[in-house]
Amino acid sequence: DYDSLEEFDQIMAPILVVLWLFFSGILFINLFIAMMSNTFQAVYDNARDVAIMETASAIVSVEQGLRKSRLAQHRAEIQGESPLSQGYDDPDEQEYKLPNLRAEIMEEVTGHTSQLSLLK
Numbered sequence: 127d128y129d130s131l132e133e134f135d136q137i138m139a140p141i142l143v144v145l146w147l148f149f150s151g152i153l154f155i156n157l158f159i160a161m162m163s164n165t166f167q168a169v170y171d172n173a174r175d176v177a178i179m180e181t182a183s184a185i186v187s188v189e190q191g192l193r194k195s196r197l198a199q200h201r202a203e204i205q206g207e208s209p210l211s212q213g214y215d216d217p218d219e220q221e222y223k224l225p226n227l228r229a230e231i232m233e234e235v236t237g238h239t240s241q242l243s244l245l246k
Contacts, residue, residue: 128143131143171228175228175231176231178231179230179231179234179235182231182234182235182238183234183238185204186238186241188200189201
């Protein structure tokens with residue numbers, strides 16, 4: 127209660143209230159920035175995953191039109207570490223309402239890989 131604080135000390139009461147407002151404002155701005163940063167990271171990860179999925183889909187489309195000899199050569203050229211194994215995985219990402227596309231993309235790529243292995 128501000129009135130009782132002012133009765134106790136008329137000089138310190140306004141100083142304490144101003145300090146309280148200042149520090150609480152800084153704290154809330156800091157929390158807002160942290161939430162915006164976390165949301166941006168989740169959206170960025172999902173956008174990157176969609177781009178990877180589109181690239182994988184384009185590769186599968188190209189591979190479906192290749193002869194077996196050219197397909198083997200093409201697969202030898204693109205061997206390497208999967209970009210899906212790298213990146214940022216936030217365990218708290220499930221609390222957002224954004225879809226978790228990483229699992230869907232992995233399932234889709236695995237399905238395409240199994241279809242391509244049948245072509246051999």
